Amino acid sequence: MEKWICEICGYVYDPAEGDPDNGIPAGTRFEDLPAEWVCPVCGATKDDFVKEA
C-alpha cells in the first residue's frame, strides 16, 4: 500500500499506521479515506496530498 505526502506540511500518511487519533484504523488505503478527512498535522484536504515517489 502506498504512502501519501501532504504537500503543505510534509506529513506522511502511512496506510500501515492509519490515523487512529482521528478514527482511521491501520490498514486503510489513502484512496479509502473519507472525503472529509484532513491532514492531522496541518488540516490540508486530501487534494493536497501526492503519492510518495
Place this chain on the structure above:
Amino acid sequence: MAVVEIKKNVYWVGAVDWNIKNFHGYSLARRGTTYNAFLVLDDKVTLFDTVPEKFRLDLYHQIHKLIKPSDIDYLVVNHVELDHSGALPFMVEKCSPEKIFCSPMGEKSLLSHFHRPDWPVQVVKDGDSISLGQTNVQFMEARMLHWPDTMFSYIPEHKLLISSDAFGQNIATTRLFDDQNDLSLLLSEARHYYTNIILPFSGFVQKALARVRESGLEIDMIAPDHGIVWRSHVPEILKAYDDFSSQRIREKAVLVFDTMWHSSEKMLKALGDALVEEGLEINFMSLKKFHHSDVMGEFSDAAALICASPTHNNGMLPLMANFLTYMKGLKPKGRIGAALGSFGWSGEAPKAMADILETAGFDVPVPPLKVQNVPTHEDLARCREMGKTLARSIKEKVAGQKH
C-alpha cells in the same frame, strides 16, 4: 510602555521591539515590531499570548500596572512560536495558572518546546468555548495561520477577534490602533508581512475568511499578535486578506537580477524597457541591493517574475539561488516567469532559473535567453522582443483572472 484598554476590561499588555530589523532571520522588519499580549480582567483573569523571553520582564511589569501577575487564572496560547511563547515558562512560574488553554496541535508543540508535561494544559478544539465570568471565549482552529497549532480566540461580548499572527504587520508604534496610523502604510506593511509569512497558506486563509463570513461572527475589532489593532478599518483588512490570499495580480512585473560585469543587467533592462512601452509597471531590483523579502513584497501582486543572472561555474550566482529558493517556498500561484543572462563559456544559468520557475508552477511562455559575454545591439533587440512577447502573456493572464 503604557498599557492600553482596547475594550472594557481588556488590556494590551505587550512589548514593543523598536530596534529589531530582521523578523525571525528571513524577512526584514525595518519598522520594528510589537509582540501583543492581551489581559482580560474578569472573574477568571486571562492572559492571551506572551512575548519573547527577552521581553518577559516588560510583560511582567505591564501586567503589574493592572493586577498582581499571581492573580492570573488562565493563560491562552494561541500560537506556540517563541515570539509569543518565549516568556511562557516565566509567566507560568509567576502566575501558577489554574489552566493553560491551547489547540490539540498546540499541546504537542508546547511539549516539544518546553518539555513540561506537569503544566496544567487543557486542550480546546474548534468551536469550544469557556466562560471567564461576564465574558466568554470561543476558540477557532486556524491551522497553518501560521503554524499547525495556531488558533484564534473570539470574545463575543466584545466582538473581539484575537487573531494570533493573521492580520499582523511589523510596525513598532505607541499608537496601537489602526485609526491612529496612516492606513495605506498599514496595508502596505500588512501585505509585506502576509507575502513573506502567510502566503504559502493562502488556501487556509481563504477557508478561514469563508468560515468567518458564513458563521455570521460579528467582528468589530481584530487584535493580531504583531503591530496595530484593527478597529476602524476591519472591513479593509478583511478585504485585503481576501485579495492577498486569492493572489490577485496586476499588469506588473518584478525584474530581479544579479550581475558581475553588467551584461545580464543590460539584457534585463532592455527587456524591461519593452514591458514599460507595452504599458506595464515594472520593478527593477538588484539582489545586491534588495533583500529577498523586499523583492517578494513587491512581487506580491505582480503577474510576472523575470530573473537575470550570468552563468557562474555552470550555474546561477548564489544570490539568485538564494532568492529563488526563498521565493519557491512561499508558493506564489498563477504567475508568469522568464529567465535570461550572459555567459562566458558554458551558459547553464538561464535554463536553471527557468527550470526552478517551472517546478514552482509558473507559466514560462518564452524560452530562456542567453548571450555570450557582452550583448550586442542585436542581442538587446532580442531581449526587447522577449519583453514584448511576455507583455502579451502577462496581459492575457491578468485579464483571465476570476473576479
